[in-house]
Amino acid sequence: MGRGYNLLFILVTFLVLVAAVAAQGNSGSSRGGGQRPRVGFYGNSCRNVESIVASVVRQHVQSNPANAPGILRMHFHDCFVRGCDGSVLIAGNNTERTAGPNRSLRGFEAIEEAKTRLEAACPGIVSCADILTLAARDAVVLTGGQSWRVPLGRLDGRISQASDVILPGPNDAVDKQKRDFAAKTLNTLDLVTLVGGHTIGTAGCGLVRGRFFNFNGTGQPDPSIDPTFVPLVQARCPQAGDASARVDLDEGSAGRFDTSFLSKVRSNRVVLQSDLVLWNDPETRAIIERLLGLRRPSLRFGAEFGNSMVKMSLIEVKTGSDGEIRRVCSAIN
Structure with a gap:
């Protein structure tokens, strides 16, 4: 009786562990194994992520229409330097934000507000890099452009250096x-x-x-x-x-x-x-x-x-142990 009970206990424990691992994999919170971004990444872990970001971007574009091109440009500047990892969002001395081409960027407040709302709804789940990628799409849609499905699942980078900011220039051949x-x-x-x-x-x-x-x-x-x-x-x-x-x-x-x-x-x-x-x-x-x-x-x-x-948006994305999910977008954890 005792031996049978032990075997049953082990079996039940094993099944619980399997279910937990599967749930983690479906939740979108796991970035293990170098997983690439995909549409629907967050699944049930933060199912309102797109509507929350869209709502915030809409408010900021309505209050200042210049935020629409500002956010789109910010996404471009992020992806062309160290990949799409939200490194352009980090504030501080000698960060990417301080480099000449980035001093006129705008829309940072929209990304920070979206992050704040997402941390309240699903803490520690959605990266700032994903928020910026979604926000760029939403900025296009708000100005009359066509929508598209956005692969998600990026991690945030931990490095932001002004010296890395080398972008295509306004006079380039x-x-x-x-x-x-x-x-x-x-x-x-x-x-x-x-x-x-x-x-x-x-x-x-x-x-x-x-x-x-x-x-x-x-x-x-x-x-x-x-x-x-x-x-x-x-x-x-x-x-x-x-x-x-x-x-x-x-x-x-x-x-x-x-x-x-x-x-x-x-x-x-x-x-x-x-x-x-x-x-x-x-x-x-x-x-x-x-x-x-x-x-x-x-x-x-x-x-x-x-x-x-x-x-x-898939340029040099951070996955696995390459990055993190920042608690605030303007600073590394």
Whole structure:
């Protein structure tokens, strides 16, 4: 009787342990074994994660529309430096946030608020990297863009250094842009499509003024710019004006996520040199034409943008023992 009881006890204990392991695996809280992000990762462990993030992003975009392009840009800057690990969110001296290209980033408060709400709903479950990835998608949707399914399950990085921030620049040639994107496993279609995200947002006058007043030291605007566009930008970015003032990347349509920006690349009415040169390269020009429906087979910009965002969101993600789930997004645990 005693021996049979012991065997039954051992069997029951074993089954309980198996069930616990299975539940942990389905909950989405486990990052063991180098598991890659996937759609539905959080399962029942934090089933409202997407609605909570979407609600917070909506509030912050409604209160300040500039948060939409700000969050989208922040996600790009995060993924291109040490991968999509939320390292751009960490505050402090000499962190990524302090680097020149990141000083104009905005939307940090939305990510922090979403984290606070998620910690209340499901503590220790959702990473800041996942919150930022979801928020970027939600920012696009709120400005009229197409939604996409977001793979989740990233961990947060523990390193954030200003010296690591090396990003594609506003004056880069097409070949350099292609190399930079290829280094992050992104192809030329991804390059053109993601640059199409400039349909929302602004650029600092200090970055663009040279092209409109003194291109290559000539004392004249860049001759490749549509001459009717030059005085519009000069008025918004006077030569002796504030370098930190902002000018729309998609003049007349900066708040709507659409193909308007790509049309302006075609007509040489864009403020960044790195955008304008995409029309001069046969490969990137052909992609723009396909995204605009001017060349067959045509491409649907909204769908392609979602596909490229998913690819970008999987750059060098942290899993297993490579990272952590931060308690607050602005500091490592």
